[in-house]
Amino acid sequence: MKTRSIGILGGGSWATALAKILLNNTEQLNWWMRDASSIEHIQTYHHNPKYLRDVEFNVSKLVLNDNIREVIAQCDILVVAIPSAFLHESLKDCTKDDFKDKIIVSAIKGIIPQYNLIPADYFSQVWDADINNIGIIAGPCHAEEVALERLSYLTVAFHEEAKAIEFTSFLKARYINASYNDDLLGTEYCAVMKNVYAIASGICHGLGYGDNFQAVLISNSIREAEFFLDKVSPVHRDVKSSAYLGDLLVTCYSQFSRNRTFGNMVGKGYSVKHTMLEMNMVAEGYYATKCIHEIKQTLNVEMPIFQAVYDIIYQNKSAKKTMVALQDKLI
DSSP states (O other), rough: OOOOOOEEOOOSSSHHHHHHHHTTBBBOOOOOSHHHHHHHHHHHHSSSSOTTTTTOGGGGGEEEEHHHHHHHHHOOEEEOOOOOOHHHTTTTTTGGGTTTOOEEEOOOOOOOOTTTTTTHHHHHHHHHOOOOGGEEEEEEEOOOHHTTTEEEEEEEESSSSSHHHHHHTTTBTTEEEEEESSSSHHHHHHHHHHHHHHHHHHHHHHHOOOHHHHHHHHHHHHHHHHHHHHHHSSSOOOTSSSSIHHHHHHHOTTOOOHHHHHHHHTTTTOOHHHHHHHOOSSOHHHHHHHHHHHHHHHHOOOOOOHHHHHHHEEEEEEEEHHHHHHHOOOO
């Protein structure tokens, strides 16, 4: 058992899946969620009433709390699994001192829209957290398969290898293979971008495109992501590894991918607003599309797939006509 005090911030499917994993390797897990009724339900019935209901918790090892500052104060390591669109609001009562000397591990696959920052930069620039104490958990992995205990792969990225190795040890389980790297920026940006490409994949599926076109779309997507990363970072990385390409593939193809589902509904003719209401879940790619679009404008990088998604979901352009126009730009 590890002696570090770990806390999870967030009450959704990823938070639930990570709680399941971390409870294997910690004596006690602190868990903040906004909804007091969900806390009461878990304490009584030992499962999250809204997400991954099949996951049962040993509540004797859980300390549940709806006061986020109390959970932060009690922990050495904070695993943040709050959707990016709601993160800043969730931390509104916190101070910079709350995050002093904390190790922050982001399980967020989006950009903080109020600041147009990836989570690592957000915690570093807005909350003055030490960038060397900030990491990310990436895939390829879906929370639903963790709940089913299907073999899953996670990648932990920190600037400092020792911290990555330490946190990776908390993720070891019979059904989890956890590795680490030191490419915090690249891993985080790819975790954000793959959600937008999954929306593109879903749109094409909804329009009736087949597997042949999907293969071309996704192979072009990883090339496009590589071009973007080369522009945003001076370090070139091999995007064919699991943390990059693997995460993209599972998000574009999986039945559990909410971003693919979002795109599929748009491709079938649903409005963006109706799709968001119908899903009743956060598709991080929706917010990331606008944020990455603004960033790429300053980098002068050609990203036709990203542009197509932006035009469809933010400019209300025809999904069919936009994808027909995209076809000739792919190789």
